[in-house]
Amino acid sequence: MNSTVGDRRRARRTNRPPVLAVLMAGIAVAFFALPFFGLLWRVPWSEAWSLLTDPESLKALRLSVYCSLWATALAVVFGTPLAWVLARYGFPGRRIVRALCLLSLVLPPVVGGVALFAAFGRRGLLGDPLFDWFGVRLPFSTAGVVLAQTFVGMPFFVLTVEAALRGLDRRAEDAARTLGASPWYAFRRVTLPAIKPALFAGAVLAWARAFGEFGATITFAGNFPGRTRTLPLAVYLALESNPGQALVLSVFMIAISFAVIVGLRDRWLGGSSDGDPT
Amino acid sequence: MSLHARVVAELSTFRLDVDVDIEDGETVAVLGPNGAGKSTLVKAIAGLRPLDEGFVRIDSIVFDDPDTGVFVAPEQRNIGVVFQDHRLFPQLDALDNVAFGLRARGMSRTEARRVARAWLDRMHLSDHAAQKLDTLSGGQAQRVALARALASEPRLLLLDEPLAALDAATRAEVRRDLRTHLTGTTASALLITHDPVDAYALADRVIVIEDGRVTQSGDLSEVTTHPQSRYVADLVGTNLVPGTIDAGVLRTSDGVSIAVPADSPDGPAFASIRPGSVALHRSEPEGSARNVWLVEVIELDVRADRIRVRLDGPIGLVAELTPPGHEALALRPGDRIWASVKASEVGISEDFSR
Numbered sequence: 163m164n165s166t167v168g169d170r171r172r173a174r175r176t177n178r179p180p181v182l183a184v185l186m187a188g189i190a191v192a193f194f195a196l197p198f199f200g201l202l203w204r205v206p207w208s209e210a211w212s213l214l215t216d217p218e219s220l221k222a223l224r225l226s227v228y229c230s231l232w233a234t235a236l237a238v239v240f241g242t243p244l245a246w247v248l249a250r251y252g253f254p255g256r257r258i259v260r261a262l263c264l265l266s267l268v269l270p271p272v273v274g275g276v277a278l279f280a281a282f283g284r285r286g287l288l289g290d291p292l293f294d295w296f297g298v299r300l301p302f303s304t305a306g307v308v309l310a311q312t313f314v315g316m317p318f319f320v321l322t323v324e325a326a327l328r329g330l331d332r333r334a335e336d337a338a339r340t341l342g343a344s345p346w347y348a349f350r351r352v353t354l355p356a357i358k359p360a361l362f363a364g365a366v367l368a369w370a371r372a373f374g375e376f377g378a379t380i381t382f383a384g385n386f387p388g389r390t391r392t393l394p395l396a397v398y399l400a401l402e403s404n405p406g407q408a409l410v411l412s413v414f415m416i417a418i419s420f421a422v423i424v425g426l427r428d429r430w431l432g433g434s435s436d437g438d439p440t
Numbered sequence: 441m442s443l444h445a446r447v448v449a450e451l452s453t454f455r456l457d458v459d460v461d462i463e464d465g466e467t468v469a470v471l472g473p474n475g476a477g478k479s480t481l482v483k484a485i486a487g488l489r490p491l492d493e494g495f496v497r498i499d500s501i502v503f504d505d506p507d508t509g510v511f512v513a514p515e516q517r518n519i520g521v522v523f524q525d526h527r528l529f530p531q532l533d534a535l536d537n538v539a540f541g542l543r544a545r546g547m548s549r550t551e552a553r554r555v556a557r558a559w560l561d562r563m564h565l566s567d568h569a570a571q572k573l574d575t576l577s578g579g580q581a582q583r584v585a586l587a588r589a590l591a592s593e594p595r596l597l598l599l600d601e602p603l604a605a606l607d608a609a610t611r612a613e614v615r616r617d618l619r620t621h622l623t624g625t626t627a628s629a630l631l632i633t634h635d636p637v638d639a640y641a642l643a644d645r646v647i648v649i650e651d652g653r654v655t656q657s658g659d660l661s662e663v664t665t666h667p668q669s670r671y672v673a674d675l676v677g678t679n680l681v682p683g684t685i686d687a688g689v690l691r692t693s694d695g696v697s698i699a700v701p702a703d704s705p706d707g708p709a710f711a712s713i714r715p716g717s718v719a720l721h722r723s724e725p726e727g728s729a730r731n732v733w734l735v736e737v738i739e740l741d742v743r744a745d746r747i748r749v750r751l752d753g754p755i756g757l758v759a760e761l762t763p764p765g766h767e768a769l770a771l772r773p774g775d776r777i778w779a780s781v782k783a784s785e786v787g788i789s790e791d792f793s794r
Contacts, residue, residue: 333525334527336488336527337523337527338529338540339488340487340488340515341515341541341589341592342544342545342592343515344513344515344544352529355529356530
C-alpha cells in the first residue's frame with residue numbers, strides 16, 4: 163500500500179538526524195573538545211613528569227585526595243539520612259529544607275565560600291562558640307577545605323540517593339518488617355542493597371565535585387601550601403608563576419575527571435562533575 | 441491464638457470499618473470486590489498502617505489501640521504476611537529469602553539456613569534454594585514467599601490474595617500447598633481473596649466486605665444460601681461441587697455424576713453452578729439438559745428481586761428464581777421437584793488441592 167511505503171520512507175528519514183542538527187552538534191562537540199586539545203598541545207611534555215612530581219604539586223595532590231575523600235565520607239554519612247528523610251517523610255516546609263540543602267548546586271562557589279565565612283568564620287555565627295568550646299578555627303585550615311568541599315559536593319550525593327529512594331518500592335521494606343526486621347535492619351538488608359548503585363554514583367559525583375572545588379575553598383580556607391592549597395588552587399597559582407605546571411596539572415585533573423565520568427557510564431551523566439575555577 | 445479486631449481506617453474515598461474475629465486454628469476468608477478495603481485490613485492487622493479507630497488484639501495482647509495509644513511495631517507482632525506480589529528480596533536467593541525472618545530475629549546464619557532449607561523441602565523447592573528471584577516461576581516465587589512467612593512460625597498468617605497473580609494451573613498447585621499448611625497446623629489464618637473457590641478450599645468461615653463494611657459473614661454454605669447483596673449473590677452464592685472429571689463427567693466422592701463441558705480437562709476439579717442456571721420443574725423435564733436430579737426444597741429466601749431456593753438431593757444445590765418464576769412454581773419447603781442444569785452451564789475450576 164502507498165501509505166506503508168510512505169511510512170517506511172519517513173521512518174528511514176527520521177533515523178538520520180537533520181543536517182543542521184549535526185552541524186550544530188558538531189560545533190558543540192568541538193567547543194568541548196578544543197580546549198582539551200589546546201591543553202594537550204600546549205603542555206610541555208618533556209618536563210611533564212618532573213612538573214607533576216615536584217614537591218609542591220605532590221603536596222597539593224596529597225591534600226586534594228585527603229580532603230576530597232573526607233568530604234565524600236561526610237557527604238555519605240550525613241547525606242544518606244538526609245536523602246532518606248527528604249524522600250520518605252512529609253513534613254511542613256520540606257520543600258524549603260530541600261531547596262536549602264541543594265542550594266549550593268546552583269550557587270557560585272565564591273558565594274558559598276563567603277556564606278561559610280559568615281557562618282563559621284572568626285566573627286561568624288558559630289565562629290566564637292566553635293573556638294571557645296572546641297578550640298577550632300575552621301577558616302584557613304585543612305578542616306575548612308573539607309567543609310567547603312562537603313558544602314559543594316554533598317548535594318550531588320543527596321540528589322542522586324533521594325531520587326533512588328523515591329523510585330524504590332517501599333513494599334519490600336514492609337515485607338521485611340512483617341518478618342521481624344527492625345526499621346534499621348530492613349534499611350540495611352533490603353533498602354541499602356537496592357540503592358547501592360545510586361549510593362556509589364552519588365558518592366563518585368560528590369567526590370569529583372569536591373576534588374575540583376576551587377571558589378569556596380579559596381574564599382573560606384585560603385591558599386596555604388600543604389594546608390589548604392589543593393590541586394585546583396595550585397593550578398590557579400601556577401598559571402602566573404609557572405604556566406607549564408598549570409597545564410600539566412590541568413591535564414592531570416581532566417584525566418581523572420574523565421576517567422570518573424566514563425566509569426559512571428552514560429546514565430549517571432546527569433550532573434556536572436568538574437569544578438569550575440571561578 | 442485468636443484474633444479480635446475492629447479495624448477503622450479513613451481512606452481517600454470511603455471509611456473502612458470492619459470487625460474480624462478468628463478463633464484458634466481457624467481460617468477465615470475475607471471476600472470482597474476490588475477496592476473494598478481488603479488490603480488495608482491486612483496492613484492494619486500486620487501493623488503496616490496504624491488504625492484510625494478500633495483495636496487489634498491477639499489473645500490478650502493489644503497490638504493497636506488508638507484510644508490508649510498502644511501501637512506495637514510490625515516486627516514485634518510476629519504476624520506472617522504473604523502478599524499478592526510475593527515481595528521477595530531480589531538481591532537474595534530463595535534460601536536466604538526464607539532465612540530472612542529468622543536472621544532478623546537474631547538466629548545465626550547457619551541455623552537460619554538450616555531451618556529455611558527444611559521449609560523449602562516442605563514446599564518441594566529444595567532444588568531452587570540457590571536461585572535468584574528472577575529465575576523463579578510465579579508459582580515458585582509465591583511458594584518461597586509462603587515458606588518465608590511460615591518459617592518464623594507466626595502467631596497468625598495473613599494471606600493477601602496469594603493466588604490472584606498466578607495462572608489457573610499454578611494457582612491450584614499453590615492452593616494445595618496452602619491447604620496442607622493451613623489444615624496441618626494449628627495456626628490461624630486470614631485469607632483475602634475474591635475467588636470463592638479459594639474460600640471453599642481453604643476457609644472455615646467467610647466475611648464479605650463491600651465498600652469498607654462487612655455485608656455478610658458466616659459459613660460458606662450459609663452465605664451461599666442467603667446472599668445479602670448482589671455481589672454476594674453473584675460471586676459467593678455459587679454452588680461449588682468438588683469431584684474428579686473423567687471424559688466430560690465430574691464424579692463426586694458420593695458417586696454423583698455431573699455432566700460438564702466436554703472439553704474440560706480430566707482430574708480433580710470444582711464444578712461451579714450458578715444458582716441462576718439451575719432450572720426447577722414440577723415434573724421431570726424433557727430436553728437437552730443432561731443433569732437432572734430429583735430434589736427436595738429445604739428453604740426459601742425471598743427477596744424483592746430474586747428468590748433463593750436451597751435444595752437437598754444427590755448434591756446440595758442453591759437455585760435462584762425470578763419473581764415470576766417463583767410465582768409460577770409456588771414452591772414450599774418439603775416440596776419434591778426436579779432440578780436441571782445444562783452441561784454447558786457448569787463452570788470448571790481445576791483443583792489440585794486434593
